Amino acid sequence: MDATATGTPFSTLIRVASHEQHTEAETSTFMSDLLGGRLGVAAYARYTEQLWFVYRALEEAAGSLRDDPVAGPFIQPELMRTAELERDLAHLRGAHWRERLEPLPATAAYAARVAECARSWPAGYVAHHYTRYLGDLSGGQIIRDKAERTWGFARKGDGVRFYVFEGIANPAAFKRGYRELLDAVNADDLEKQRIIEECKRAFDLNGAVFRELGAATASDQGGPLSAA
Numbered sequence: 077m078d079a080t081a082t083g084t085p086f087s088t089l090i091r092v093a094s095h096e097q098h099t100e101a102e103t104s105t106f107m108s109d110l111l112g113g114r115l116g117v118a119a120y121a122r123y124t125e126q127l128w129f130v131y132r133a134l135e136e137a138a139g140s141l142r143d144d145p146v147a148g149p150f151i152q153p154e155l156m157r158t159a160e161l162e163r164d165l166a167h168l169r170g171a172h173w174r175e176r177l178e179p180l181p182a183t184a185a186y187a188a189r190v191a192e193c194a195r196s197w198p199a200g201y202v203a204h205h206y207t208r209y210l211g212d213l214s215g216g217q218i219i220r221d222k223a224e225r226t227w228g229f230a231r232k233g234d235g236v237r238f239y240v241f242e243g244i245a246n247p248a249a250f251k252r253g254y255r256e257l258l259d260a261v262n263a264d265d266l267e268k269q270r271i272i273e274e275c276k277r278a279f280d281l282n283g284a285v286f287r288e289l290g291a292a293t294a295s296d297q298g299g300p301l302s303a304a
């Protein structure tokens with residue numbers, strides 16, 4: 077009998093199934109350096125740039141998925157992050173932030189997978205939606221606090237607006253509602269298993285971006301890459 081047949085809510089299954097990878101993400105070199113206050117603001121800006129490509133893929137698809145029976149219920153305007161990322165990037169990089177901005181190879185692969193799911197597999201898109209937005213509403217708040225203290229951004233101001241959900245007054249209640257949406261997702265048990273697999277893939281895709289960001293950081297700090 078597969079796990080979804082045991083009556084365990086889907087929101088619990090997906091959280092438990094991704095728990096190990098969540099710990100890996102939290103303890104990745106890039107994230108631990110960020111939370112440990114060991115990164116310069118340039119590394120934070122590079123991370124924010126990469127997020128822009130991911131959220132553009134997630135949010136460009138929102139319009140066409142709004143009426144989809146599986147992904148539609150998850151599309152909620154208060155989650156949208158592209159405008160906030162663009163404001164943060166203007167603050168971090170200046171008005172011309174977009175010129176010459178390129179995704180890292182891992183970011184390009186991640187955004188391409190999100191776009192592919194959005195186009196051809198809305199249930200897979202749900203996995204990507206969950207992995208990013210529920211994370212931003214949770215650990216994102218820890219990252220914001222750290223970024224404000226490390227680089228002196230105004231509390232909830234320019235530079236960290238990505239982490240501020242102005243339209244969500246009570247994040248804990250919102251997350252409860254989101255888990256109810258997951259529990260009610262319009263998918264059979266096999267499809268739910270596939271969503272869980274895609275969530276794991278989403279964590280892997282994030283991990284690959286962190287590794288490439290970590291390598292870029294090591295090279296600008298005179299670390300092993302530039303020394304080689």
Ligand code: HEM
Nearest residue numbers: 091098101102107111206207208210211214215216218282
């Ligand atoms: C240093 C980085 C991170 C920290 C400190 C962190 C911390 C947390 C915490 C404390 C929660 C639990 C919140 C709650 O139960 O309400 C959480 C949940 C979550 N995080 Fe993270 N996180 C980090 C990175 C990430 C990353 C990189 C991802 C994926 C891209 C991610 C995805 C998630 C998801 C999907 C949840 C929701 C789990 C669920 O309740 O279903 N997190 N995180």
